[in-house]
Amino acid sequence: MAKRKIVAKELEKVNPLNKKIDKNDTTDTGVESLRLGYRTAKKTYTASKSAVHGVKLLYKAPVKTVRAAIWTVRAASTVFVHTAAILLNPLFWILVVILLLILVIAVPCVMILGGGAAGGTTTNKAVGTAAGSKQEISTIFPQAEEFFDNACTTKQNEFNSFVDSMYYSTDDLQHSDLVYMVCSNDGTVFQTSLATDNRKQQLKDKFSKSISKTEAIALVYVNLEKQKNTENNTEGQIYEIEFTQQAFDDLLGMMVSWSDTVYGGQECPQKNCSVHQEEIPNPAYDDLFYKVDMSAGAFNDWGNIIPYLENLHSIHDGHAQSQYWDNNIQWRIDNWNIVYGDFVPVYPYTSNDGNDFLSYLGGLYAGYADELDNTPQTITKTTVTCDHLHNLHSVGLNILSKDDVMAAWNFSDVDKEWFEITYKGFQVNPDINADP
Known part of the structure; x- marks a missing residue:
């Protein structure tokens, strides 16, 4: 108990x-x-x-x-x-030791993996912010925009000067230049025409930058980095670079270009650029001269018949008068009609021994003669034509897209991806005013 x-x-x-x-x-x-x-x-x-x-x-x-x-x-x-x-229990402590060993091995691995991921993020951030530029991108971006604007203005002025160099004068159309232009970016075709001021302005307006400022700056940045990598026999490495006006001039030189092939001895489309004037006989004068000549002949030849008409009245025998008419007068009147009947609008009449008709013929002559005196013998003939004296400018305006520029600059796949990351980085960067 x-x-x-x-x-x-x-x-x-x-x-x-x-x-x-x-x-x-x-x-x-x-x-x-x-x-x-x-x-x-x-x-x-x-x-x-x-x-x-x-x-x-x-x-x-x-x-x-x-x-x-x-x-x-x-x-x-x-x-x-x-x-x-x-x-x-000793087994419990053995398990604890094993767990500790696992933790000792796992923690460094996690740290290494985490560091690698952080390194990748840092690299992407560096690429997206153009970390290779000597100054912060927020500081250098406005200057790069100015470089791009200057390059565009310079290139536009060069193209304008080229277009304006085509000869055109309203006082010398037959020697004025012709122009034909094709634009590569949209396929626009300007058919052959005289290089008038209006057509020249239409050609100038087709100049296009084709890419935004943000795309241009990203392209230039990656191209500068690409040049550094080429110099150092590397790829995708970030080197310190500096934006310059020349770099953007090179971009515009690659992006916008034109060709000009000149063909001489061409005809203008309207064939009306040349006006020729020459003195030729005046058809009206020639017509009046003919009428004066004919009316004078009609007057004179009818006057030759009048004496026979006057003699007819001196014969009192009717039969004799009839024979005299047939033998001396009728055939003369018939001949006169053959020559002047279609010209004189009035059929000849013999009243007053033919003097009344002679007076009519005299008035007809006087009218034609007066009109002839007021008509010039020659006139100036004007002919509109083309003398094939034109020079034809066949122009090709080439405007490349950003993809075309990268291809021309031999961008690798790494360079192209670099451009995309940089461009998107600019767009989302709150410290710069990047266009879409």
């Missing part, structure tokens, strides 16, 4: 749930809560035993509830005891 009590006391010492609650201990491991539940259940159970002898039981807890409480306390005790046993 004494031995049983000693064992019970030892178990009570071992049972951590049976110890008093340390309210000053701020470390909450969960054990204090278990102790509270265990000691409360124990006190309740002791009080219930005392009440059986002196106090009437008012409410009896269900058996299942009591059993559940006891099971909970026992389970908690079991977990604690098993945990203590695990901590004292």
Whole structure:
């Protein structure tokens, strides 16, 4: 009996749930809560035993509830005891050592991988911000834009001067130049025409930059880096570069160009550039001269018939008169009609021995003669034609896209990707005003 009590006391010492609650201990491991539940259940159970002898039981807890409480306390005790046993087991510590070794190996690997990823991000950031420029891109970007604008203006002026050099004069159309132009970027064709001021302006207006400022700056930057890589026999490395006006002039020289082939001795489309004038006989004068001559002949020849008409009246014999008419007058009038009948609008009449008709013919002559005196013998004839004295300028205006420029500059796939990253980096950079 004494031995049983000693064992019970030892178990009570071992049972951590049976110890008093340390309210000053701020470390909450969960054990204090278990102790509270265990000691409360124990006190309740002791009080219930005392009440059986002196106090009437008012409410009896269900058996299942009591059993559940006891099971909970026992389970908690079991977990604690098993945990203590695990901590004292050598296998547990072997597992701990293995886990520590795994952590020692894994952590450096993670750091290395993380560093590599960070390095890639840093590289992309450097590419996207044109880190190779001597100054911050936010500082140098406006200057690069100015370089690009200057290059465009210079190239436009060169093209304008070329177009304006084509000869054209309204006072010398037959020697003025002809022009024909084809634009490569949109296929526009200007058919052959005189190089008038209006046509020249149309040609100048076809000059196009084809790319935005942001694209131009990204192209120039990558091309400068490409040149540095070529010098150093590397690829994709970032070197320190500097934007210059010459770099952008080179871009415009590559992007916009034109050719001019000249063909001499050409005919203009309208064939009306040349006006020729020459003195020729006046058809009206010639016509009047003919009429004057004919009317004079009609007058004179009719005057020759009048004496025969006058003699006719001196013959009193009718038969003799008839013979005289047939032999001396009729055939003369017939001949006169053959010569002048179609010219003189009036049929000849013999009243007043033919003098009345002669007077008519005299008036006809006088009218034609007066008109002839007021008509020039020659006139100036004007002929409009083309003398094939033109020079034809066959012009090809070549405007390349950014892809064409990269191809012309022999960009590799790395260079092209570099351009795309740089261009997109410019667009999203809040420190610069990049166009779309």
